Amino acid sequence: MKEIELSRGCIRVSVRQHHPDWDLDHLLDFAERINPKRAFLFVSKVLGKHIPVAPSTMQRSYADLSTLIPKDLPYPISVIGMAETAVGLGAGVYRELKQDFAENALFLTTTRHPVDALPTLGLFLEEHSHAQDQFILSSHDPKKHQHIIDSKTLILVDDEISTGKTFKNLILSLQKAGLAQVERIILVTLVNWAEQHLDDLDVGVPIEVVSLLHGHWQWQDNDKAIEIHMPDVNKTNQEAQKIIAPHNWGREPCFLDCTAWSNVKLKHPHEKILVLGSGEFSWIPFLLAEQLEQQGAEVYYSSTTRSPIMQGHAIQSICSFTDNYGLNINNYAYNVKHQKFDRVLLVVETEKNSVDPALFAQIENLEVISYEP
Numbered sequence: 001m002k003e004i005e006l007s008r009g010c011i012r013v014s015v016r017q018h019h020p021d022w023d024l025d026h027l028l029d030f031a032e033r034i035n036p037k038r039a040f041l042f043v044s045k046v047l048g049k050h051i052p053v054a055p056s057t058m059q060r061s062y063a064d065l066s067t068l069i070p071k072d073l074p075y076p077i078s079v080i081g082m083a084e085t086a087v088g089l090g091a092g093v094y095r096e097l098k099q100d101f102a103e104n105a106l107f108l109t110t111t112r113h114p115v116d117a118l119p120t121l122g123l124f125l126e127e128h129s130h131a132q133d134q135f136i137l138s139s140h141d142p143k144k145h146q147h148i149i150d151s152k153t154l155i156l157v158d159d160e161i162s163t164g165k166t167f168k169n170l171i172l173s174l175q176k177a178g179l180a181q182v183e184r185i186i187l188v189t190l191v192n193w194a195e196q197h198l199d200d201l202d203v204g205v206p207i208e209v210v211s212l213l214h215g216h217w218q219w220q221d222n223d224k225a226i227e228i229h230m231p232d233v234n235k236t237n238q239e240a241q242k243i244i245a246p247h248n249w250g251r252e253p254c255f256l257d258c259t260a261w262s263n264v265k266l267k268h269p270h271e272k273i274l275v276l277g278s279g280e281f282s283w284i285p286f287l288l289a290e291q292l293e294q295q296g297a298e299v300y301y302s303s304t305t306r307s308p309i310m311q312g313h314a315i316q317s318i319c320s321f322t323d324n325y326g327l328n329i330n331n332y333a334y335n336v337k338h339q340k341f342d343r344v345l346l347v348v349e350t351e352k353n354s355v356d357p358a359l360f361a362q363i364e365n366l367e368v369i370s371y372e373p
Contacts, residue, residue: 001014002014004030004040006030006313008032008224009039009040009219009220009221010219010220011040011217011220012217012218012219012220014215015213015214015215016214016216017214017215018214018215019068021060022061022064022213024213024215027046027190027191027212028043028045028191028213029045029051029313029314030043030314031043031050031309031313032310032312033309034308035308039221042160043313043314046061046190048088048303049302049305050302050307050334051302051314051334052301052335052336052339053300053301054293055286055299056290056293058088058092061190061212062089062093062095063096065093066093068210069093069186070186071100073101073152073153073184074152074153074183074184075152076104076105076147076150077101077104077106077154078105078108078151078153078155078253079093079097079105080107080109080110080136080154080155080157080170081093081109081110081158082134082158082166082170083111084112084282084303084305084306085158085305086157086158086159087249087282087283088277088282088303089157089158089190090109090157091249091250091286092283094107094157094256095256097155098256106148106253106255107253107254107255108136108148108250108251108254109280110124110135110136111134111137111251112133112134112135113243113251113280114135115243118138118247119137120136120137120138121138121174122136122173122177123173124136124169124170134170136173136177137247137251137252138253139252139253144254147253148253149179150181152181152183152184153185154174154179154182154184154185154186155185156186156187156188158187159191160189160191160192161187161192161193161209162193163194164198164201168201171203171205172203175203175204183206184206185203185205185206186207186208186209186210187208188210190212190213191211192213192214192215194209195216241326241350242350242351244370244371244372245281245284245349245350245370246258250283251280256283258283258284258287259284259287260284260285260287260288260290261369264291264292264345265295266295266297267342269297270297271297271298271343272297272298272300272340272341272342273289273297273300273341273342274299274300274301274336274339275289275300275302275345276301276304276344276345276346276347277301277302277304277347278303278304278346278348278349279303279305279325279331281348281349285301288345300341302336304331304346305332306329306330308332309332309334315334315335317334317335318337319334319337320332321333321356321358321359324354324355324356325350325354326350336363337362340364341365343365343367344363344366345369346359346367347369347370348370350370351370352370355368
């Protein structure tokens, strides 16, 4: 049993089972949400979202998770990464699975950025989140669209499961969209806290869970009267800044054939580089980080987020700025400001001038990479 005292109460976690190479301290730290619905946050040490981590460590988690997934799955298979946090995790797991399943498996993500040019397959709520509304988009390619509709296996990927309710909402939305042939559902997650809740999902299809760690948590509120001012980040409409990047990393269903920029090179050997993805746009920046690490740099990967978190515990520093999508909402980069990097490469799917100038004042040696010609 591990206990973590936070300002609004105490979170107690106990581990039932874990992968031999990934124990609790390897996988997780803890922080406080700025959210009246849930006071605590499990902060992953391997996800590359709130704590910078080596791309090779992230890749090892993808490989170890994928080996736990059954291989006797009925086709077609749809692998879905949950936005925004698990887009990259979902893509990494899919990349491993594609070696076994080839194009019998297709990858897509949920999103908070609807795309006018793509058909909407469904929408659902992530109820405990700071930004509840999520969409699932399809493709105008009839082969890809039919692949999803005909899915016999769903592999749903998130960084952690607390109750399983978000997965249930997603599954019900997909069933409503016409996925009537699903025979197996595999939930894939770094950490599974939901063992006592999975029987309550009741979606009419058998559900299995694959995870590097299984356990449970208990929250004990201390009843302190603490006023919570949660920023309004629950916006999904597209406003001033257009997305100029392709959606071929999963927002549009795909076989994940995308690549990173080959022209981004090291300036000198053994540079210490941080690559920052932006929100949901995390897989292609990860590929860039992986590429630079393979060239010999000391590389770390992380991503900006709209998730508001208090400083303290796992969050040692916070950069706050306005989002690059023109939604006029707060975005954050955690655990960057207090560290020293030779270069920080922020990779965005919008134009370079969409990045808030305030970020350059907070992060030394910041460069912006985008799809501008």
